[in-house]
Amino acid sequence: MLLSPSKSVRCDYFSGERRLTLDPDQYGNLDGQLMAVLHALGLLYHAEQMIEKREVDITDKPQGMVLIPSGSFTMGPSNPSAVLDQNPTLKTVSVKAFYMDETEITNGEYRQFVNWVRDSIVRTELAVASYYKIGEEVKEDDPMWEFMPLYNRVGDGEEKTAYQEYLEENGLGILDIENKSTYKLNWDIKIPWERSEYLDANYAAVLEGGIGPDLLEDYEGFFIPADSTPNALRAFKTKRIKYNYREFDSKNNKWSDYEEIEVYPDTTVWYKDFSYSYNEPMHNDYFWHDAYSDYPVVGVSWEQAKAFSNWRTFYKNQHQRKARKNIQLVSDYRLPTETEWEYAARGGLERAEFPWGGPYTYDEKGCFLANFKPERGDYIADQILYTAEAESYWPNDYGLYNMSGNVSEWTDSNFEKGANDFVAGLNPNIEGSEDNKYKVVRGGSWKDVAHFLKVSTRDYEKKDRKRSYIGFRTVQSYLGEDVGFQENPNKIF
DSSP, rough: OOOOOOSSOOOOSSSSOOBBBBOOOGGGGGHHHHHHHHHHHHHBHHHHHHHHHHHHHHHSSTTTTTEOOEEEESSSSSSSOOOTOSOOEEEEEEEEEEEEEESOOOOHHHHHHHHHHHHHHHHHHHHHEEEHHTTSSTTTTTTTTTGOOOGGGGTOOOOOOOOHHHHTTOOOOOOTTTTTTGGGOOOOOOOSSSGGOSSEEEEEEEHHOOTTTTTTSOOOOOOOGGGGGGTOOOOEGGGGGGEOOOOOOTTEEEEOEEEEEOSSOOHHHHHTTTTTTTOHHHHHHTTSSSGGSSSSSSHHHHHHHHHHHHHHHHHHHHHHHHSSSSSOOOEEEOOOOHHHHHHHHHHOOOOOBBBTSSSBBBOOSBBSSSSOOOOOTBBTOOOOOOOOSSSSSSSTTOOOOOOSSEEEEEEEEEEEEEEGGGGGHHHHHHOOOOOOOEEEESSSOOTOOOOGSSTTOOOOEETOOOOOOOOOOEEEEEOOTTTTOOOOOOOOO
């Protein structure tokens, strides 16, 4: 019989302590008795599938993702309630295989995105400044030479490439920021951030603002002076960290307009979401401090999550080209559809209320199985006050962590009441009309009650809203058919 949750029971919510990593090549040396013992103790992680790995090539599996096999399931609540559920209708749907992040996107992962966007903007402005400062002359001894756009730079004794000659012949030799095909930034040189390391007065003008001795225009600068910040330390202007991108609309066979998205998370959500509450430490440290690197990022809108997905695709493609690993483009990273999210959250368990089955939110020892608010006003009854590390609690049978609780997750689907009544039975999804500003949010969070943790519970939020309890994870479409993987390739036993 299950125990009632009790504060007297010590609950270890981190799963990593029970994972044993073994070399797949060693599995053949394990006899049946030892394998049985490891199974019984729950110490061997993905043993059956790792053994199979020797026979089936799955080396293209994206890092940090698991394969969700294709299949069908009954979408919707096990016990429909027209009062509580936004979509009480049950419907059998089929889903194509896809890859999904094991965990929510973490602060550390999202910081990589923010830093890349920051550096690209600074490098672009330095490229413009160096181009107009140096001009057509070859000045390899100039301090800003290394920031010259690569397509526009020819050193002493070097011949122009065919592409450089082509650009000049077609009037494209001058750096055109709106046409990135005309230049290439130099990412090999490190950006000196400290004032004591500035290259020259012109470099200082770009970073600090103003006009340098050899520059033609007034630069905005990238830093807020120390006397204008709360901690008396100069800070980067986060409003300048904007990601500019566009997407191809395959249905209408055209490119979308460019979207310019401020990518820095809104750290003030820790104030905005909780009036008359002391959350200054979370506002000050949650995103940037290394202690929170493995915690899920919050304070990001649906639009920012989309921008991150676009950048992740671009960054991966650039890396593969540079490393010569694979010249083929990777399948786009994207937000999951609502159907994909629910299918993955169930972990192959049909009609289960929660990712671990159900109907309880605690195990036989009385330990809670997710990070949420179990009791009225008691946020810490599950031992965690705010968010937990992304790889916490036990994953579901597909190997996905925190599909219930911790942070709610954006999906790519528009919110419509009663959507199951009219969506298709094959990979159903409701995509975007501009008139609908609401996106489906799934999974419940650290501040929600148990009802929102159910895999079928639908919630929604405006796509431009940022919350301290909403994060996201990404997916990739599986190319081809997942033959041989229908037996839950990532099953935990």
